[in-house]
Amino acid sequence: MRFVAEWLGRSLLCATAVLPSAALAAEPHWEYSGEFGPAHWGSMRAEFLLCDRGHKQSPIDIVSTRQESLPPLQFDYRREPLRVVNDGHTVRVRFGVGSRLLIGGRAHRLQQFHFHTPGGDRVHGEEFPMAMHFLHKGADGGLVSLVVLFRLGAENRALGALLPKLPMRGTAERRLPDTLVDPAALVPTSHGYYVYDGSLTAPPCTEGVRWIVMKQPLELSAAQLEQLGRLFPNNARPVQPLHERIVIESP
DSSP states (O other), X not given: OHHHHXXXXXXXXXXXXXXXXXXXXXXXXXXXXXXXXXXXXXXHOGGGTHHHHOSSOSOOEEOSEEEOOOOOEEEEOOOEEEEEEEOSSOEEEEOOXXXXXXXXXXXXXXXXXXXXXXXXXXXXXXXXXXXXXXXXXXXXXXXXEEEEEEEEOSOOHHHHHHGGGOOOTXXXXXXXXXXXXXXXXXXXXXXXXEEEEEEOSSTTOOEEEEXXXXXXXXXXXXXXXXXXXXXXXXXXXXXXXXXXXXXXXXX
């Protein structure tokens, strides 16, 4: 319970942290492979040093956990008109002020979700072909990244409605007032989760981000995964060392 008290009682991220989209705008030259890939991020700029030297980096392989009674997750998500951009690294669907994640009664506003292929975080060594990251911001400025993992399987109906609307790289931000997106349709029905202290998965790899990884994966079809692959290249950072961190698991 001490872990839970510390989580609920302290700021999740320093005020100078930025979202990945801001990092992308400032530093467009980093990539997920090659000479500007993850192995070189830390040496590209002094501001990126945490990418090499940080001890609370994401993603990770969730192997050993400790069970605790964690705060319940309440998804107060609302349908909103689609607002979407392809920044070359991923596709981001942005939200206004209507959708919130409540953790033990504390509200964190949903700012955006985006896609990673493959999924990044692993569970007992299993690599998932896709993950969605739902980024939230608390009243104290702290960031919470909620991860939904996907396995190959049946076609995902909610994704099927969204994919045809997602833009190709180089397209300006698109607003479609007649197309509503429901983030709640892309969240598992079972709300068990893992939680750990992590970071942004792109430069500057800022630490202090609370990572919530949903235990129940969803499914998408091979055709849907191929559609995402046409929008952006593989964009998963390799798993990072755990160091002294403990991953907490809800019962």
